[in-house]
Amino acid sequence: MPTYEWTAANDGYRSPRSPWRRVQIVIGLGVLACLCVFAVRYMTGAPGDGTPVLDATSYKTNVDCQVNTVGSQGTVTINGTITGDASSYSVTVEVLDAASQQRIGGQTFEVRDTTTFGGTTPAQAPIGPAGIECKITKVGAGQ
Incomplete structure (x- = not known):
């Protein structure tokens, strides 16, 4: 009867989770939030500095x-x-x-x-x- 060992080690069959991927997602969400804020300000005509x-x-x-x-x-x-x-x-x-x-x-x-x-x-x-x-x-x- 064969015995199987299950490990979470990097044995080449799957890649380890990279923390860089999480950083990319956070940066992408931050940029998206900024774009949404600018779009809402533009559409509502919110005044900025120097705008009458x-x-x-x-x-x-x-x-x-x-x-x-x-x-x-x-x-x-x-x-x-x-x-x-x-x-x-x-x-x-x-x-x-x-x-x-x-x-x-x-x-x-x-x-x-x-x-x-x-x-x-x-x-x-x-x-x-x-x-x-x-x-x-x-x-x-x-x-």
């Missing part, structure tokens, strides 16, 4: 800025318009150095019962030779 946050109301904006510097002191005059569905808006304007895209100033305006907004805000100087750039970074609609 806009309410669901319809509106149209325009903004213009002028800079005045004396030595290390600077001021920016902001003038803008907004028209749309809401009776009031909160408009945030950022002032950037055009060459470096560094933020040098900004202001939030509460616009009620009018279509214009504006004011003067301090700005970090010196301003680069390319001048400044103004952006509306956030618009919130009131009731």
Whole structure:
């Protein structure tokens, strides 16, 4: 009567389980999870850094800025318009150095019962030779 020995040793008939295979699976699942998060953020329109946050109301904006510097002191005059569905808006304007895209100033305006907004805000100087750039970074609609 033959006797059989059963062992878990690597006898060439089956390969041992490699820990590298488990690492590959974990990395693959991590990449898949990241892709899912990015897809959901893209589909829902979730704002990221530097992305304007806009309410669901319809509106149209325009903004213009002028800079005045004396030595290390600077001021920016902001003038803008907004028209749309809401009776009031909160408009945030950022002032950037055009060459470096560094933020040098900004202001939030509460616009009620009018279509214009504006004011003067301090700005970090010196301003680069390319001048400044103004952006509306956030618009919130009131009731």
